[in-house]
Amino acid sequence: MNLKVRAIVFHTHGVPEEVARWEETDAPAPTADEVRVRLLAAPINPADLNVIEGKYPIRPALPGVPGVEGLGVVENVGLAVKSVRSGDRVLLPHGYGTWREAGVVKAGSVWPVPEGIATEQAAMLRINPATALRMLRDFVALQAGEWVLQNAANSAVGRAVIQIARASGWRTVNVVRRPELVEELKAAGADVVLVEGDDLPAQITAATGGAAVRLALNAVGGDSALRLAKALAPGGTIVTYGAMSRQPLRIPNGLLIFQDIRWRGFWISQWYREAAAASIGAMFAELFDLARRGLLHAPVERIYPLAEVAAALAHAAQARRSGKILFGGETWFSAQ
Ligand SMILES: NC(=O)c1ccc[n+]([C@@H]2O[C@H](COP(=O)([O-])OP(=O)(O)OC[C@H]3O[C@@H](n4cnc5c(N)ncnc54)[C@H](OP(=O)(O)O)[C@@H]3O)[C@@H](O)[C@H]2O)c1
Incomplete structure (x- = not known):
């Protein structure tokens, strides 16, 4: 069944807080090898702002959904999927366009995250x-x-x-x-x-x-x-x-x-494009281990709901912050 979900969308390149809008989009039912994932949290990195500005080598087709990295929870899996289950927390695929309530991706492109790592920290591990x-x-x-x-x-x-x-x-x-x-x-x-x-x-x-x-x-x-x-x-x-x-x-x-x-x-x-799956897996295992032991931790200044896109993007563009600005999904806010 197709779901109507909302996402942050940009139709033209420009100043991020002026061109990115909160709009309704489709999140179709997953096919046999896909999963539907609901966003838990996704950071706003400098590269995300550059993508919206049109000043980055990655230029999604317009209209585009920004967000290179993020963490989601699997809510529905296709019939052939064995690698993840509903309820698993997963890293979303690199460059997916994570600033959306929910979306559908290939099961092989998400990476399960072990317990013991805070949601917002896990959301920031990939980049x-x-x-x-x-x-x-x-x-x-x-x-x-x-x-x-x-x-x-x-x-x-x-x-x-x-x-x-x-x-x-x-x-x-x-x-x-x-x-x-x-x-x-x-x-x-x-x-x-x-x-x-x-x-x-x-x-x-x-x-x-x-x-x-x-x-x-x-x-x-x-x-x-x-x-x-x-x-x-x-x-x-x-x-x-x-x-x-x-x-x-x-x-x-x-x-x-x-x-x-x-x-x-x-x-x-480029590293992700060229690396073998085993090298990516070995690196994630190491990062998960450091994060779980509290040895890897990034300060967070504020987490915004996706709907507050303009305020969040303006905040992320400010210098002299005490930490990262993230988007939290509804699930993140209801858990607080
Ligand atoms: N090549 C890659 O694969 C790759 C991967 C990840 C990140 N990056 C790049 O790495 C950089 C940092 O990313 P991030 O996400 O870690 O950043 P971040 O947490 O958002 O922090 C930005 C940092 O840049 C400093 N800064 C801002 N404007 C500056 C200026 N004019 N002169 C000197 N320092 C300035 C800030 O200093 P204050 O604290 O004093 O404001 C802050 O330390 C970005 O350029 C990003 O695009 C590249």
Whole structure:
């Protein structure tokens, strides 16, 4: 039986809170290999805003439903489905368009989430902690006790880097643009927290005792990225995964010629496209385990009902937040 459900829909690209609307859509009955899933929670990530703005490599056909990640509860399964059951909590497929009350997806594209992980934390595992884990593992084979540098350390990715590095025995130098975050991030497990400024490379050298640092993670771009690169040891790698300042990278010739700094990029969407199912499963198992043990946790500033789309999107676009903005499904609110 077809259900009428409501979803956040954008018909044109533009300012997110102006073009995204709360509308009625269809959620058909699942066919044999499909499941119908009701939304529990879904975060608003910077990439979601960029998708609506039309400034992201993923451009859903219009009208589109935004939301790259989220958590749902299975409410109806097709006749041939054995992998999940009604009532299971599942990660929704990457890039599905999660900001809807309910929808139908292939059973093989959802991922069951074990008990013991809070709904809103599980809803945020697929993108940011996965990005942090891959960047820490896939570029440099870090030894116990090695240092990792990062900017935007207060972001959800940045906090996941701090937590995963700590759980793995690596140390972090974290760069923020607001001094009031220094103590908070130290309490969250950061070894060193520094504030953006021209003397950052010298401060990093002092904080690490001149250690040879081989990996830096950059989500800001511009001068901030350059400062991280200058603090790396010869042959070190800087991985760019975001551009929050919207400033381009400036790469001095000398850093390439005399220091052989390696400038790399990372995009989790591409990783999911190329990874074998077994690698994705192994990574989720690790993230679920860290989350269940309380070692992976992202602060939440506010959870909005889907119907309050304009307020939620405007809030998510604000700088200096204390945590993520999410949408909660009706089921999430009724459980509170
Ligand atoms: N490539 C990938 O696969 C991938 C995956 C996940 C995320 N990302 C990217 O990673 C970045 C962080 O995402 P998130 O979801 O973790 O972010 P988030 O939790 O929403 O936090 C945004 C962060 O960006 C900082 N920021 C905002 N504007 C800035 C500016 N002009 N200069 C310096 N810092 C600024 C904020 O600092 P304040 O706290 O001071 O406001 C905050 O720490 C985004 O660019 C996102 O697109 C990329």
